[in-house]
Amino acid sequence: MIETTAALEEACVKLAKSDFVTVDTEFIRESTFWPELCLIQMASPDLEVLVDPLAKGLDLKPFFALMADPSVVKVFHAARQDLEIVYHLGNMLPAPLFDTQVAAMVCGFGDSISYDQLVSRLTGAHIDKSSRFTDWRARPLDDKQLSYALADVTHLRDVYLKLKEELEREGRTDWVEEEMAILETPETYDLPPEKAWTRLKLRIKKPLDFAVMQKVAEWRENEARDRDVPRRRVLKDDAIYEIAQQHPTEPEALAKLRMIPKGWERSQSAAGLMEAVKMALAIPKADLPRLPRQPQLPEGAAAASELLKVLLKIVAEQNQVAARVIASSEDLDKIASDGENADVEAMRGWRRKLYGEPALQLLNGEVALRFVERKVEMISV
The missing domain is CATH 1.10.150.80 (HRDC domain)
Structure with a gap:
């Protein structure tokens, strides 16, 4: 387990000599807004590495430098959450990129094949998934946990090479490259708070209610980011729908809502929420947002x-x-x-x-x- 910056830099220099590096992360996000990175796994054809990002004094700059190296392909499976972590911590995205789940879809392995299924079908190996839901923050990690974590990148080497060969044989390499362009775009991982309402189901039918929903969703997004807690811990989705229809601007009105916990209406957070409602109610009628409508298909x-x-x-x-x-x-x-x-x-x-x-x-x-x-x-x- 790499626990010092010097050891990480030495490993990354060696990994950078390869044409590709397989990468995976283990993280916890149940109690935080941003995923908490707990382990980094990397492998090249001749080197396998485990990195402890929780080690005291460890600087991840060598890791980010490797992720940015244009001469090394970074191979992930179902990369989106891993990339979100890298983007948040390093303010960069790995490139060039290869997602084996996307490549597998292009090669006919179904819509969203899991990693262990793909490994089994391409290599015949079996992965023990019993450590999948372990607490990756716990230290020390035992041998079973470390073996499981390492298997996520060691088998990925063979999966990558087989899929790459299949893509080249079928002339589909550029198909995957088009999909990777989406994953390499920062906007994929950094939705502006003012667009937070797009995460919600649209149960609103009036422009004013829609404006309130937008402002409250934006407030919740900023609150969750500032406090680094999950959105639902700030305010549940159902509460947003209720607030959007009732427009509470005073604690007494807020306290009457079913989805608001007893006593919460007097909190500092509640004051911020009611301010967001007031901002929406102050929008002139002519400037209220239009409700998105599903386009009606022409006859036939x-x-x-x-x-x-x-x-x-x-x-x-x-x-x-x-x-x-x-x-x-x-x-x-x-x-x-x-x-x-x-x-x-x-x-x-x-x-x-x-x-x-x-x-x-x-x-x-x-x-x-x-x-x-x-x-x-x-x-x-």
């Missing part, structure tokens, strides 16, 4: 969208690619409505060639779907 477009879903399933199965990587339900609705002019990813790049063009042919009556020998297939008209 709903049926066309259903046909496009069947076509997507056919294309995904034929090409051994997870359907969700090719197109979303929203993509299909827009293609059904706007055809060639649909501004969606499914109509650009490799997705257009794979699916977008056949979709337009289906809408134009140039191809048809038929059921034969217990399966649906596409035929030219």
Whole structure:
């Protein structure tokens, strides 16, 4: 276990000599807003490393430098949460990046295959997951915990090489690179507090209620970040919906709400919340935010969208690619409505060639779907 900056720097220098490094982290986030980093695992073809970020005096700068090294591919599985941690602590994102879960979807392993399933299918190895929900803050970590943690990056080396070979053989390397561009974008991990309302389900029907919901969600986001506690510990989602409809600006009104704990209305936090409500109520009627509306599909477009879903399933199965990587339900609705002019990813790049063009042919009556020998297939008209 690496516990000093000098040892970490020495290890990172050695790891940087490889073309790629597999990376994983163990963290706890049940009681904090930001994930608490408890362990870093890294491996190159000839070196395996465990780093203790909780060690006193340890500086993670060598780790961040390695993550920024453009000559080394950083390999993760289901990278989003790991990248969120790196971005928060180091104010940077690893690049170049390779996410084996995304690559597996492109290679036909399903929509969201787990790491242990992928390892089993590609290498035949079995991973003992019994230490998965351990307390990674506890010290010292025992041998079983360390072995489990290390397995997350040692098997990943073989998984990466096999997927990389498959992508190159099928000519799909650039498909994965397009997906990695999204993960390498800071906006993916740093949603502005004023956009915090987008995390909530839209149960609001009036513009004024919507304005209150936006301001209260923004207040909760800032409060949770400042106190480093989960959002739900500041205020539950259901309480936001109730406040958005009742507009409490005084402690007495706040105390009457079902979702507000008894006595909380007199707290300093409650004062901040009521100030947020007042700010929303002060917005002139003409400036109130418009409620997002689901676009209404033109007549016949709903049926066309259903046909496009069947076509997507056919294309995904034929090409051994997870359907969700090719197109979303929203993509299909827009293609059904706007055809060639649909501004969606499914109509650009490799997705257009794979699916977008056949979709337009289906809408134009140039191809048809038929059921034969217990399966649906596409035929030219």
